[in-house]
Amino acid sequence: MGYKIVIGLGGNALGNSPQEQKQAVKKTAKSLVKLVAQGNKILVGHGNGPQVGMINLAMEKAHQVDENIPAMPFPECGAMSQGYIGYHLQNALRNEFDRLGRDVPVVTVVSQVLVDENDPAFENPTKPIGSFYSKEEAEKISKQNGYVFKEDAGRGYRRVVPSPKPVDIVEKQAIIQLYKGGNVVIAGGGGGIPVIKKDGQYVGVPAVIDKDFTGAKLAELVDADVLVILTAVDQVAINYAKENEQWLKTMSLEDCKKYIEQGHFAPGSMLPKVQAAMSFVGSKPGRKALITSLEKADEALERKTGTWIE
Ligand code: ADP
Numbered sequence: 001m002g003y004k005i006v007i008g009l010g011g012n013a014l015g016n017s018p019q020e021q022k023q024a025v026k027k028t029a030k031s032l033v034k035l036v037a038q039g040n041k042i043l044v045g046h047g048n049g050p051q052v053g054m055i056n057l058a059m060e061k062a063h064q065v066d067e068n069i070p071a072m073p074f075p076e077c078g079a080m081s082q083g084y085i086g087y088h089l090q091n092a093l094r095n096e097f098d099r100l101g102r103d104v105p106v107v108t109v110v111s112q113v114l115v116d117e118n119d120p121a122f123e124n125p126t127k128p129i130g131s132f133y134s135k136e137e138a139e140k141i142s143k144q145n146g147y148v149f150k151e152d153a154g155r156g157y158r159r160v161v162p163s164p165k166p167v168d169i170v171e172k173q174a175i176i177q178l179y180k181g182g183n184v185v186i187a188g189g190g191g192g193i194p195v196i197k198k199d200g201q202y203v204g205v206p207a208v209i210d211k212d213f214t215g216a217k218l219a220e221l222v223d224a225d226v227l228v229i230l231t232a233v234d235q236v237a238i239n240y241a242k243e244n245e246q247w248l249k250t251m252s253l254e255d256c257k258k259y260i261e262q263g264h265f266a267p268g269s270m271l272p273k274v275q276a277a278m279s280f281v282g283s284k285p286g287r288k289a290l291i292t293s294l295e296k297a298d299e300a301l302e303r304k305t306g307t308w309i310e
């Protein structure tokens with residue numbers, strides 16, 4: 001085989017707490033190392049929802065209890081999550097490579113991802129982060145900090161941040177060189193730390209970039225053959241979770257468009273994966289995407305399962 005692949009790891013590859021994550025990454029590392037053993041060159045991206053949520057909440061609570069503990073801005077929380085997840089993945093991958101006597105270097109790149117300050121997402125923040133507040137508390141904080149709050153399913157008010165599309169990866173040259181040099185590179189974690197360009201300077205902004213879209217961007221930058229999105233299901237289905245559910249082996253770009261219009265993919269879960277796959281596959285002839293589970297990644301690359309978008 002021997003594909004150049006960019007992998008997007010879903011929430012199930014990491015778990016929700018440091019204890020869970022330390023366990024989960026052992027299994028994740030086994031799956032990833034199998035792909036390297038198959039002859040593929042891998043670049044690994046991952047989500048960070050629970051992790052950045054935990055860090056942000058902890059820092060917020062600490063600052064509430066003791067004002068000497070500084071308030072931690074959201075982009076910094078994202079950077080912390082990249083380092084923390086990168087550490088666990090590096091640790092598990094190193095151990096797994098060592099166990100197999102393979103001297104493959106592994107590195108994490110703290111990644112800033114450029115977004116457009118005119119992205120329409122900034123007009124309509126949708127991603128909830130941090131604690132729940134009463135209406136009065138939310139209004140007070142909103143006046144102080146300019147945060148936007150929205151009511152969250154009857155549970156109270158929560159800060160919301162926008163989810164803009166990735167435009168470019170600031171560290172792309174370093175990532176490309178490391179990848180070409182034979183490193184297993186972990187990059188674009190959590191979709192990347194969102195930055196905008198202001199007066200010629202990159203500036204971090206409170207936002208959440210979808211990790212599946214950043215994966216597609218990374219795959220374009222390193223000129224990957226396959227964008228591999230690993231999640232909790234082996235394949236993509238139409239009529240998902242209905243009695244006429246049908247698992248798909250392949251989808252053309254036309255199929256994807258049609259199924260999206262027919263509403264087969266849930267927004268916030270399968271939809272961004274299919275959209276990310278479409279954007280990579282449509283970016284150059286020959287590029288393919290694969291959506292499958294972490295457990296079946298190696299088999300799916302041999303076309304025994306998974307949903308291929310081509
Ligand atoms: P991740 O953490 O990997 O991003 P998500 O939960 O966001 O995972 O998205 C994957 C989930 O999307 C699957 O586990 C499945 O429950 C759900 N899903 C929604 N629509 C579909 C579909 N049409 N086919 C397969 N899975 C779907």
Ligand code: MG
Pocket residue numbers: 010047268269
């Ligand atoms: Mg998701």
